[in-house]
Amino acid sequence: MTIEDVSKCLGVSKSKIMRFMRKGLIRRHYNKIKPYLTAANKKTTLQWCVDMIDPDSTSDDPHFKDLFDHVFINEKWFFLTQKSSKYYLMPEEDDPHRTSKSKNYIPRLMFLCITARSRFRDGVCIFDGKLRIFPLVTYEPAKRNSVNRRVGTIEIKPITHITREVIQKFMIENVLSLLKQNGLEKTWTNRSTLFKTMHHLMSMLMILHFVRRLSKEDGTLG
Template identity: 65%
Template sequence: MAHPFDLNVRLEEDAVYGFDLNLPLNEFGAVDLDWLQNMPERRVDAPVEGNQRRRDCPDHVRQQVYQALLQRSKNGKLGKKDTTIVSQQFGVKLQTVQRIWRQGKKQLAQNIPVKVPNLKKCRSGRKPIPIDLEKLSEIPLKKRMTIEDVSRELGISKSRIQRYLRKGLIRRHSSSIKPYLTEDNRKARLKWCIDMIEEGGLDAPKFKDLFDFVFIDEKWFYLHQKSERYYLLPCEDEPHRTCKNKNYIPRIMFLCVVARPRFRDGVCVFDGKIGCFPLVTIEQAVRRSRNRMRGAQAFLEYCPKRANRMFVTLQTVLKEAMKIKGGNKIKIPHMQKQRLEREDMLPLQIPCEPSLLAEAISSLPAN
């Protein structure tokens, strides 16, 4: 006779009853099968209380709750069962309904529009651990060049550093090496800034509009980089590039001549592009990129409005250089030139304070 229970059979996860050694036995010492057959009938289904997280009441529902309370109120007072009825109507806790009503009455007393949003926003969750970010300024610059360096020096996680960056508590700065200026260099730069002031306007000085200036500059381009990355097939040979010296990589030069663009009634009548003279053979672009269309040159496609904004920026740089006596530690101020250009309010000339001009002139030698 086969035993009704097999220990080698795996019980199903959904099974309510498994093999229980405490089951009652019959008169022969075996498990009472009659009791097992009648056992499901004795089972009582009890409600299971789930530990579900309560959701906050949305703002539009809170506003509807307040409107319902306002309709049921008489002379600013609610009945004895009004909050309970509204609570059952919207499925909101009674304490929440009462809190919404108190919040609305407080705003009515102050004669302001009633808004009953959830005040829990931005105040819930784990409270941030305070940290003194002033310690960052005491760390040497060489030890805070990467997020990992800052994380190690401050003893906090890198993700926390990222959050501080997004909030603006820490800012990222790229420092570039600038030419060293002697005292003669600073005076020459300061004199050139003063020469850019219009003559005869000492009471209300302003910089020249630069319409009668031509700017010439050259630019070198390397034909190859010292290190280049390629994508190859697994069986493809790796390229072998050589040159006599890494400091003598072939390069080409372009000489560009530009002036300030001119506009008439918002229409460009002169784009300021006098010429771009490369010391190479001119060829059209083979492929299209996001910077230029195929068959076009980047110099010819440069936007005249963008070039015009550069001349306004140049005047602001001249003004900032005068403040530091011809130095080159300049922080270009932001004046929202694109917005001013859309509103047709972009100035042609930047004003200069008379006191700043007088101080700059006094800094130069008497001759």
Template identity: 55%
Template sequence: MFSFELLQKAMALFDLNIQQPFVTDLGFDMNQEPVHMFDLNVAAPVESVQRKDASEVVLNQVFQELLRRSKNGVLPRNATSEVAVMYNLGIRTVQRCWAEGKLSLDLGIMVSFASKKRGKCGRKPSPVNYERLRNVPLKERTTLEDSAKVLGVCKRTLLKHVKQGKVRRHTSSIKPHLTDENKKSRLQWCVDMLEHETLHDNPRFKSIFDHVFIDEKWFFITRKSERYYLLPDEDEPYRTCRSKNNIPKLMFLCATARPRFENGICTFDGKIGCFPLVTFERAKRSSINRPAGTMEVKPITSIKRDVVREFMIQKVLPSIKAKWPREDVNKPIYIQQDNAPSHIEVNDPMFCEAAQQDGFDIRLTCQPANSPDFNILDLGFFRAIQSIQYKKSAKTVQDLIPVVQEAFHEYPPCKANRMYLTLHQVLKETMKVHGSNKYNLPHMKKGTLERQGSLPVQVHCERSLVYEAMQKLATWNI
């Protein structure tokens, strides 16, 4: 039978008022407040996966993959999720990539996934008071160091502002001084260069296919200083000269006309000739370099009117008659020159007699005084061929002649053709400032237009500008 003593012992085991040893061993204290293992008021920590921004290359690959899966511009179900897993990207990133790319295709523009953070992230720049630079004389801000000191920034910060367009670098060149009479003649020249039959409808400048531009220029064997790009282990070039102010040079008389093209093929390059103003004499004495009797090149030290007349009649005119397009032989040809004292008169009898021979009608004209910007050669052609000439080696004056002539013929006719459009722009801007030479040439993007096959032959002019120029001329004539 179940005894009473066993019952008391069993009840004692479950007496909560008695401290039980096994409770202490397990580490639970019933006298303390209960501790909740799971607090519902505290959010459970979530492990965040931070992805780097997808690069432009990756986004392009994502868009190409989505295009491959799409049908008629519609993606199948779960396509964005699968592509997101494939490239380890967020689904929203893939969806945004698809939306932006599809919108670009609908608008007919190039799809681009370039980062939009450039220039909008990082430390904010410190404010700079640019008006402080305006109040400083120009002579005191000719270098980056001076300008940075005025603005209170370092040179590196100022250079960054220059690249951003907040401060601009300008090189000022001295231009010819113009009197009122010079401005009047320049403005009249610009109006005369317009096609008269288009003045009342859609004015445009003459194509100038019937003009030959001539001028003289000094060409030096080398420059005082040249810049080279060398490897770290290359030796630096060592150049010497007896006098930096007396570098050997030659004067050349150049004549050029506007190139002509037919279906994109050059039919006439416009290179009339590049003639050195030298004489050839035999050496009277022997030297280390050559024996007596050797033919030597002697520069013409004094360029006078008789010398220019001789070169015009014996060099320029025969070259024009030999190279001029046959279909325009019977049309007038105008040789434009500046007003240098050594140039011949427009009605020089010896020149006019030679110019009217062989069925040609060649006439001489003079551009306005103090107007080198109205001549193609001074406008840019001389500078272009000189840059080519400096890339060639010439040790003596005699070696300089073929070097300059090679540079003259190597210059591409397509680039020479662009200069004539630049001349049209010069005439147009001169009309805007009433004959002055204080103007800024706008960019036409001639290279882009030429690649697109839409380069114009003539530049148009607004009728209001023509009317304003004529009114100004009428005011001056009163």
């Protein structure tokens, strides 16, 4: 709803609507839709919050876990381009020319973001918590010559079909080595956990498999 819509509904001018807003008689509110939660959803959310309480803390003074043995993983799809874009150009500049095989099926690319809790030593930040953002792509040599590249040139191609097997291979080959490179495997214990939002791609069984593999290499599990 815009100022014009409000003025039409009330039958007054836009300037009068603006005066009402300055006087506090009308307020602007940005409303975002919220997910519908069932009773089971609310119970699960509450249980997740309860599980974040440190079991070693007392009932009189409960506190949350320090999360030093947690790694947070999230994913995001990005379209390579948009159907329409706005540009600001100089008068002598040519209009940008963008093409796509189909405007209804624009290729998209997934990025995987890995973060952890920051580490401090004597008040100095030794790790800012930012690990890496991985693009889910493959590197393949060109099979034939073209006007743009020669045969054998390495091309970057997005992985369009993300399956559990693809994520599992990516986690083992990239995320596992990344954690060890940053020395985070020393902070992992038997309670090591991976939190993520890709529930539709990775099951808890695969997460436990990844955690056990990391813990075994660190020697924290037998």
